[in-house]
Amino acid sequence: MGKGITSRSEDYSQWYNDLVIKADLAEYSAVRGCMVIKPYGYAIWERMQAILDKEFKETGHSNAYFPLFIPKSFFSKEASHVEGFATECAVVTHYRLKNDGNGNIVVDEEAKLEEELIVRPTSETIIWNTYRGWIESYRDLPILVNQWANVVRWEMRTRLFLRTAEFLWQEGHTAHATEQEAIEEAEKMQGVYADFAEKVMGVPVVRGRKTENERFAGAVDTYTIEALMQDGKALQAGTSHFLGQNFAKAFDVKFTSKEGKQEYVWATSWGVSTRLMGALVMAHSDDQGLVIPPKLAPIQVVIVPIYRTEEEKAAVDGFVDSLRAELKAKGISVKYDDRDTQRPGFKFAEWELKGVPLRVTVGARDLQNGTVELARRDIQSKETVSQEGLAVRIENLLDVIQENIYQKALDYRDAHITEVNSYDEFKEVLEGKGGFISCHWDGTVETEKRVKEETKATIRCIPLDAKEEAGVCIFTGKPSTKRVLFAKAY
Amino acid sequence: MGKGITSRSEDYSQWYNDLVIKADLAEYSAVRGCMVIKPYGYAIWERMQAILDKEFKETGHSNAYFPLFIPKSFFSKEASHVEGFATECAVVTHYRLKNDGNGNIVVDEEAKLEEELIVRPTSETIIWNTYRGWIESYRDLPILVNQWANVVRWEMRTRLFLRTAEFLWQEGHTAHATEQEAIEEAEKMQGVYADFAEKVMGVPVVRGRKTENERFAGAVDTYTIEALMQDGKALQAGTSHFLGQNFAKAFDVKFTSKEGKQEYVWATSWGVSTRLMGALVMAHSDDQGLVIPPKLAPIQVVIVPIYRTEEEKAAVDGFVDSLRAELKAKGISVKYDDRDTQRPGFKFAEWELKGVPLRVTVGARDLQNGTVELARRDIQSKETVSQEGLAVRIENLLDVIQENIYQKALDYRDAHITEVNSYDEFKEVLEGKGGFISCHWDGTVETEKRVKEETKATIRCIPLDAKEEAGVCIFTGKPSTKRVLFAKAY
Numbered sequence: 001m002g003k004g005i006t007s008r009s010e011d012y013s014q015w016y017n018d019l020v021i022k023a024d025l026a027e028y029s030a031v032r033g034c035m036v037i038k039p040y041g042y043a044i045w046e047r048m049q050a051i052l053d054k055e056f057k058e059t060g061h062s063n064a065y066f067p068l069f070i071p072k073s074f075f076s077k078e079a080s081h082v083e084g085f086a087t088e089c090a091v092v093t094h095y096r097l098k099n100d101g102n103g104n105i106v107v108d109e110e111a112k113l114e115e116e117l118i119v120r121p122t123s124e125t126i127i128w129n130t131y132r133g134w135i136e137s138y139r140d141l142p143i144l145v146n147q148w149a150n151v152v153r154w155e156m157r158t159r160l161f162l163r164t165a166e167f168l169w170q171e172g173h174t175a176h177a178t179e180q181e182a183i184e185e186a187e188k189m190q191g192v193y194a195d196f197a198e199k200v201m202g203v204p205v206v207r208g209r210k211t212e213n214e215r216f217a218g219a220v221d222t223y224t225i226e227a228l229m230q231d232g233k234a235l236q237a238g239t240s241h242f243l244g245q246n247f248a249k250a251f252d253v254k255f256t257s258k259e260g261k262q263e264y265v266w267a268t269s270w271g272v273s274t275r276l277m278g279a280l281v282m283a284h285s286d287d288q289g290l291v292i293p294p295k296l297a298p299i300q301v302v303i304v305p306i307y308r309t310e311e312e313k314a315a316v317d318g319f320v321d322s323l324r325a326e327l328k329a330k331g332i333s334v335k336y337d338d339r340d341t342q343r344p345g346f347k348f349a350e351w352e353l354k355g356v357p358l359r360v361t362v363g364a365r366d367l368q369n370g371t372v373e374l375a376r377r378d379i380q381s382k383e384t385v386s387q388e389g390l391a392v393r394i395e396n397l398l399d400v401i402q403e404n405i406y407q408k409a410l411d412y413r414d415a416h417i418t419e420v421n422s423y424d425e426f427k428e429v430l431e432g433k434g435g436f437i438s439c440h441w442d443g444t445v446e447t448e449k450r451v452k453e454e455t456k457a458t459i460r461c462i463p464l465d466a467k468e469e470a471g472v473c474i475f476t477g478k479p480s481t482k483r484v485l486f487a488k489a490y
Numbered sequence: 491m492g493k494g495i496t497s498r499s500e501d502y503s504q505w506y507n508d509l510v511i512k513a514d515l516a517e518y519s520a521v522r523g524c525m526v527i528k529p530y531g532y533a534i535w536e537r538m539q540a541i542l543d544k545e546f547k548e549t550g551h552s553n554a555y556f557p558l559f560i561p562k563s564f565f566s567k568e569a570s571h572v573e574g575f576a577t578e579c580a581v582v583t584h585y586r587l588k589n590d591g592n593g594n595i596v597v598d599e600e601a602k603l604e605e606e607l608i609v610r611p612t613s614e615t616i617i618w619n620t621y622r623g624w625i626e627s628y629r630d631l632p633i634l635v636n637q638w639a640n641v642v643r644w645e646m647r648t649r650l651f652l653r654t655a656e657f658l659w660q661e662g663h664t665a666h667a668t669e670q671e672a673i674e675e676a677e678k679m680q681g682v683y684a685d686f687a688e689k690v691m692g693v694p695v696v697r698g699r700k701t702e703n704e705r706f707a708g709a710v711d712t713y714t715i716e717a718l719m720q721d722g723k724a725l726q727a728g729t730s731h732f733l734g735q736n737f738a739k740a741f742d743v744k745f746t747s748k749e750g751k752q753e754y755v756w757a758t759s760w761g762v763s764t765r766l767m768g769a770l771v772m773a774h775s776d777d778q779g780l781v782i783p784p785k786l787a788p789i790q791v792v793i794v795p796i797y798r799t800e801e802e803k804a805a806v807d808g809f810v811d812s813l814r815a816e817l818k819a820k821g822i823s824v825k826y827d828d829r830d831t832q833r834p835g836f837k838f839a840e841w842e843l844k845g846v847p848l849r850v851t852v853g854a855r856d857l858q859n860g861t862v863e864l865a866r867r868d869i870q871s872k873e874t875v876s877q878e879g880l881a882v883r884i885e886n887l888l889d890v891i892q893e894n895i896y897q898k899a900l901d902y903r904d905a906h907i908t909e910v911n912s913y914d915e916f917k918e919v920l921e922g923k924g925g926f927i928s929c930h931w932d933g934t935v936e937t938e939k940r941v942k943e944e945t946k947a948t949i950r951c952i953p954l955d956a957k958e959e960a961g962v963c964i965f966t967g968k969p970s971t972k973r974v975l976f977a978k979a980y
Contacts, residue, residue, distance in 0.1 A: 027620075027623075029556070029557045029616065029620065030557075030561060030564070030616065030619050030620075031557045031559045031560070031561060031607065031616075034557035034558070034559060035557070036554070036555070036556050036557065036620050037554055037555040038554055039552035039553065039554045039635060042552070042553050042554045042555055043552065043553070045555075046553060062529035062532070062533065063529065063532050063533070063536060064526070064527055064528055064529045064532045065526070065527040065532055065535075065658065066519070066526050067519045067520075067521045067524035067525070067526065067656055068524070068609075068640055068642065068656050069521045069524060069580070069656070070521070071520060071521060072587065072595060072597075073595075074520070075587070075595060076594075076595045082587075082595055086586070086587040086588065086589075086595060087586055087587070087588070088585070088586065089585065089586065089587060090559070090582045090584075090585055090607070091582060091583065091584040091585065091586075091587065091597055092580045092581060092582050092583075092609065093581065093582075093583045093584065093597065094580075094581040094583065095578070095579065095580055095581065095644040096576070096577055096578065096579065096581075096644065097562065097565070097572075097576040097577070097579060097581065097608070098576065098577070099576075104566075105562060105563075105565060105566045105572055105576060107562075107581055107583065107606055116597055117521065117580070118587070119558070119582065119609070126519065126520065126521070129520050130517075130519065130520075130526050133517075139831070145529060149640075150558055150639075150640065152558065154585040154586065166557055166558050166559070168555065341629070
């Protein structure tokens with residue numbers, strides 16, 4: 001086929017890079033670690049945004065926009081927050097360039113900022129500084145705000161979508177009168193993310209909480225959804241943080257309660273990013289190219305005509321026109337690929353690479369027989385079907401494909417959660433089939449760090465549905481009451 | 491009423507600031523010149539985005555995303571471009587902070603970038619550097635791409651929405667095989683902007699071309715839409731640039747033509763920004779608050795109940811429930827303001843301030859009489875109408891309001907285009923009623939600059955529909971063949 005994509009078995013990591021680039025999702029830019037999201041990739045991200053944004057609004061949130069820049073001093077106000085972000089941030093120090101007289105454009109040293117500005121790596125600090133002015137009494141609460149924005153974290157090793165210096169995301173920041181309400185908000189948004197991952201992206205996730213060591217810098221509790229990629233490595237797909245009163249205290253945000261007392265406000269924050277694009281690719285795609293669930297596919301159905309003469313083409317066109325109209329009326333996005341510069345086989349390969357869920361091929365003989373050929377991308381099947389009731393059949397088939405993509409990922413994931421009871425077993429599974437390893441752990445940061453040093457595996461989460469169960473830590477033999485999930489992760 | 495808004499006649503500029511802040515559209519942040527767009531303001535911007543984005547897609551464009559940062563050297567590649575933007579840009583010089591050992595967070599001098607990065611003030615350079623890799627032959631053209639993004643221009647004097655250091659915008663960047671096609675694209679997008687301004691924002695605009703002096707830095711020709719605010723000052727509401735081959739030459743972007751020749755690619759760029767929010771406020775609003783055209787109003791209809799007892803409230807609720815359902819089915823956004831903490835008069839003032847186009851007031855007596863009270867924000871009228879056919883009446887009334895807001899602005903604008911034939915007249919009108927001044931100009935940059943120095947008026951545009959007409963320049967007396975529009979401007 002000559003698509004130039006490395007196979008997964010040969011080099012999974014290279015397969016991913018090849019696919020992202022060949023399928024026109026994204027590419028590296030001239031700026032170290034920053035990507036260009038190409039139109040086809042961005043169209044998928046736009047669908048993710050639209051569906052998530054609707055969910056946020058249905059759960060009572062509004063969008064707003066806060067500044068790109070954060071004064072350096074803001075970072076120091078929450079101790080663990082600055083530790084988490086200071087070592088990888090873009091710093092603005094000047095506000096002007098000038099011509100040095102020799103034709104060179106240089107930084108104008110006379111235009112040095114009094115206080116450096118940090119390009120936001122996340123916006124808790126600037127937002128809580130703003131909320132101070134918005135909140136006086138319990139009547140001003142809750143504040144349920146989200147923003148869609150770009151953020152910058154100066155990562156040293158980058159990979160398209162998975163880890164880039166600049167990425168796109170949404171960050172929700174809510175303010176509440178009570179601890180309980182804030183915790184419920186954080187849990188609710190974890191649920192919104194989990195539903196989105198499973199029902200829209202077709203990616204099954206484990207819902208859990210992070211250990212102290214893996215928590216967001218500044219959070220009291222971090223809720224996470226963890227997905228599994230086809231190479232057995234985990235990927236954190238979204239997090240929702242209960243921030244306690246940490247940021248309210250750092251930025252002095254108090255409110256007058258119903259009882260007339262001055263109290264600090266309770267906070268959450270939650271986000272998903274263009275990282276989801278990486279998860280989408282790695283969860284479903286294959287050696288032939290992308291596999292995109294219909295709910296996210298920019299093109300859900302591609303129609304390819306087969307013809308030898310202008311008359312045959314005209315006849316096919318007539319059929320396609322009415323099919324397209326029917327599909328569009330059902331809200332299905334269709335592309336008619338009638339380029340006369342390419343052969344059908346080339347087109348088949350291209351749309352397979354691009355992950356279009358369903359291909360309809362129709363030729364002169366089909367018109368005589370009242371048939372078309374339907375090809376499913378997910379199972380690479382082909383069948384000849386009647387033209388009668390075709391639009392309804394396609395509509396139903398898209399649902400079947402959506403469900404099948406999820407089921408396949410779920411079967412893989414379920415086959416890759418392994419319970420182990422010893423460190424030897426742990427290492428054997430980790431180096432063997434990989435996936436999530438369910439085992440007992442003594443609850444200490446030290447043990448977690450030592451296991452990570454020795455094996456590169458981290459605790460992905462303490463699953464929300466973990467049962468109480470007496471056991472001993474696989475590493476220290478100390479008593480434990482719950483199993484956690486370890487894995488190597490992106 | 492105690493809204494705390496300065497009147498327009500007292501101080502137009504202060505009225506604008508008061509209104510933007512009191513109506514919860516935006517506020518200044520802790521970062522100099524950067525604003526926070528509050529949920530109510532952002533909801534209006536989201537509606538603008540949604541409608542424009544649909545237009546862009548219907549005219550064949552796709553969205554993509556390019557990096558926030560631009561290497562300093564890229565700026566120098568297009569000579570007039572660097573001149574236009576170098577003196578007001580945010581410069582990233584370092585990529586890490588550190589603790590200095592005394593508990594202070596400082597810039598880590600060891601993490602100095604080899605080449606400084608500029609936070610994009612506009613993206614022609616990084617995009618054309620990217621397009622070089624996308625374009626080989628005429629088959630790769632046209633490229634019709636847009637991005638929604640934040641940009642930064644380090645303005646010294648800022649005003650909410652009108653001129654801020656960071657602002658949100660969209661920037662279209664297209665690449666074409668022929669000069670003619672690129673010019674047509676630039677003209678087409680000017681048309682899209684003009685239609686949006688007039689039909690959606692209710693703001694009449696003059697379509698024209700900029701003089702050499704007012705052109706975008708790097709453009710061959712700049713198409714503009716110019717609006718008039720209630721204080722007689724003009725506001726540039728959107729621009730579309732024909733860039734010739736300037737950026738293709740600067741970034742060496744060539745293509746193989748159908749004839750097999752290597753040629754430079756032709757370019758356009760076009761953008762509108764959150765500045766439109768400022769135009770919206772200044773074009774229609776009054777001393778009582780915002781006036782928002784129905785097509786952009788986050789809340790199109792607010793319903794306020796009048797009641798004394800719980801039973802009366804319950805009866806009103808029943809009526810409102812069915813009215814809301816009917817209105818929602820028509821796609822009309824409705825808010826039922828049944829807060830029991832505020833009196834009706836307070837609510838009336840609040841929704842007047844927020845510019846909700848239509849208010850429905852309904853009380854126990856209305857239920858007996860089968861009536862409601864309708865209050866229009868645009869003409870501040872009230873009338874009692876029958877409940878029969880109310881949803882349809884409201885739907886129609888929203889169209890009437892949309893049209894009336896436009897017509898009012900058009901009448902004002904048309905009354906403020908004044909033809910003058912001498913410099914004395916020019917100055918008299920400028921210092922009197924203001925508005926657009928239509929007059930002859932000798933076509934030189936020098937004259938334009940001298941008029942600006944003496945009067946602060948600039949040439950807003952050479953209208954597309956300007957007639958050929960023999961005349962003499964009001965300033966130099968030299969011959970001229972077309973009238974141009976001067977005005978003081980935002």
